[in-house]
Amino acid sequence: MSAGSSTIIPLQELAARVVDGSSLAVGGSFLHRGPFAFVRELIRQGRKNLELVKQSPGYDIDLLCRAGALARARAGIVAMEGNFGLAPWYRRAVETGQIRLEEHACATLTAGLRAAAFGVPFMPCGGIHGSDLAALNGWQAMADPYGSGQTVYLIPRIAPEFAVLHVNEVSEEGDARVYGTSHWDRILSRSAARVFVTAERIASSASFRAQPELTLVPHFLVEAVSIVPHGAWPGSCWPSYEVDYAAIEAYLDDARGTLEAHLDAAPEGRNVAHA
Amino acid sequence: MPEWSGFSYIVTNLARFIRPHEITFSGVNSALPMLACLLAKRAYPFHFTYINVAGGVDPSPSKVPISSSDPLLAEGSRAIFANEDFYDLCTRGRMDLCFLGAAQIDGQGRTNVSCIGDWHAPKVRLPGGGGGAVMLPTARRAVTWRTEHSLRTLVETLDFVTAAGGMHGVVTPIAVFTKREGRLALASWHPDASLDEIRDRTGFAFAADGAGPTPLPTQAEADALAALDPQAQFQHDAAIRLR
Numbered sequence: 001m002s003a004g005s006s007t008i009i010p011l012q013e014l015a016a017r018v019v020d021g022s023s024l025a026v027g028g029s030f031l032h033r034g035p036f037a038f039v040r041e042l043i044r045q046g047r048k049n050l051e052l053v054k055q056s057p058g059y060d061i062d063l064l065c066r067a068g069a070l071a072r073a074r075a076g077i078v079a080m081e082g083n084f085g086l087a088p089w090y091r092r093a094v095e096t097g098q099i100r101l102e103e104h105a106c107a108t109l110t111a112g113l114r115a116a117a118f119g120v121p122f123m124p125c126g127g128i129h130g131s132d133l134a135a136l137n138g139w140q141a142m143a144d145p146y147g148s149g150q151t152v153y154l155i156p157r158i159a160p161e162f163a164v165l166h167v168n169e170v171s172e173e174g175d176a177r178v179y180g181t182s183h184w185d186r187i188l189s190r191s192a193a194r195v196f197v198t199a200e201r202i203a204s205s206a207s208f209r210a211q212p213e214l215t216l217v218p219h220f221l222v223e224a225v226s227i228v229p230h231g232a233w234p235g236s237c238w239p240s241y242e243v244d245y246a247a248i249e250a251y252l253d254d255a256r257g258t259l260e261a262h263l264d265a266a267p268e269g270r271n272v273a274h275a
Numbered sequence: 276m277p278e279w280s281g282f283s284y285i286v287t288n289l290a291r292f293i294r295p296h297e298i299t300f301s302g303v304n305s306a307l308p309m310l311a312c313l314l315a316k317r318a319y320p321f322h323f324t325y326i327n328v329a330g331g332v333d334p335s336p337s338k339v340p341i342s343s344s345d346p347l348l349a350e351g352s353r354a355i356f357a358n359e360d361f362y363d364l365c366t367r368g369r370m371d372l373c374f375l376g377a378a379q380i381d382g383q384g385r386t387n388v389s390c391i392g393d394w395h396a397p398k399v400r401l402p403g404g405g406g407g408a409v410m411l412p413t414a415r416r417a418v419t420w421r422t423e424h425s426l427r428t429l430v431e432t433l434d435f436v437t438a439a440g441g442m443h444g445v446v447t448p449i450a451v452f453t454k455r456e457g458r459l460a461l462a463s464w465h466p467d468a469s470l471d472e473i474r475d476r477t478g479f480a481f482a483a484d485g486a487g488p489t490p491l492p493t494q495a496e497a498d499a500l501a502a503l504d505p506q507a508q509f510q511h512d513a514a515i516r517l518r
Contacts (some may be wrong), residue, residue, distance in 0.1 A: 130439020
């Protein structure tokens with residue numbers, strides 16, 4: 001992967017690298033620090049037939065279902081959260097067969113991603129015993145070959161083509177820094193073949209060198225970056241901004257034109273309009 | 276003496292499952308357990324470790340967030356103990372008490388959070404697997420809650436077994452169940468309800484020996500909940516009715 005300023009490209013160019021039919025792991029959790037401007041840009045560009053991989057999607061998967069951009073999902077728990085409950089367009093998409101769901105527990109999806117990150121074809125995962133999810137997904141159980149007597153489920157590798165994360169700060173070279181919880185972003189960045197980052201702002205390379213322990217993803221794992229202030233809107237990006245609940249309530253309106261109005265109201269949408 | 280509301284009944288009785296010196300966890304989509312953990316920190320005179328899905332470890336949030344996965348729940352935290360960390364903690368047997376959501380619960384304390392109807396052609400697609408399938412069988416104790424106590428939530432047969440292993444406790448607006456010899460048994464009921472009402476509104480058979488009306492909230496419990504929800508906004512949003 002290249003280092004240097006060519007790593008930083010406009011959001012439109014970044015999203016254009018994800019082609020129709022791709023498998024895409026999306027960072028953040030529910031309404032928090034998701035790369036939501038990136039997801040909206042995929043919709044503006046008319047992307048189709050995507051697969052979403054995420055332990056706890058909500059707004060992002062709902063948006064992709066509503067826009068008809070999604071064909072498949074591998075997910076642990078899906079909800080809008082807050083006081084909004086289920087994700088309505090996702091729910092309808094599964095109930096009508098518009099998308100095909102591979103239902104996971106959050107930790108089984110993580111186990112599959114760990115297999116990819118560790119470079120092995122499957123990964124043991126604790127628990128699962130007695131759950132119908134095992135038969136549903138064809139997960140195999142194996143007796144401990146070293147004789148403990150335990151039986152452990154093995155989750156097949158999950159290797160997304162892309163992971164896209166929204167972070168607080170990046171260096172010019174593409175090092176990515178997160179404040180507060182990393183959600184599942186670390187394992188996503190280690191399991192996907194190509195990693196894209198959107199960031200609130202650029203910070204100096206010197207600041208990364210001063211506190212390398214804050215770096216979640218080093219630049220050599222990152223293919224390209226876009227600077228997208230408020231890129232997690234209408235979700236939160238700790239500690240810069242909180243969830244915009246009014247915007248989510250407006251998005252959940254059933255009326256014709258709501259999706260378009262929502263895309264136009266987004267911070268990056270306004271920037272595009274002004275450009 | 277404070278009285279129960281449906282809201283205070285669930286939050287406070289969830290909090291009463293928390294024990295001294297243990298590790299207790301609240302997750303996503305879990306405003307009531309989040310409030311229970313914060314209530315226990317204020318109301319009970321013992322130490323326990325509260326970890327949450329935002330990575331917080333005994334946090335001191337400047338306000339109580341609407342979303343139980345909000346990064347506010349890591350404000351003042353001693354560490355960021357994020358998703359992979361607490362799942363691994365649970366599967367290796369160190370999670371003492373885990374609050375996990377459920378749409379349907381059966382008499383063994385197994386849960387369905389996947390679908391109503393057939394999984395492949397669901398009448399209702401529910402949120403899905405989440406923590407349950409891995410945490411319910413591996414946590415030392417897991418406790419769940421339902422804001423609706425009815426024949427469609429407390430069932431004889433689950434539409435889909437998302438998670439097995441068996442809940443240690445279940446709290447509804449009118450009852451508290453705890454596991455006894457592999458089955459959920461009634462521990463106590465809301466003083467405005469009765470054993471007959473609980474039986475009428477529960478889809479599975481249960482033992483009730485030793486059960487009686489739930490002790491009213493203590494002043495400390497009531498004060499803690501009032502401090503966490505001074506405008507009664509959570510109580511309003513939760514919209515919990517006894518019947």
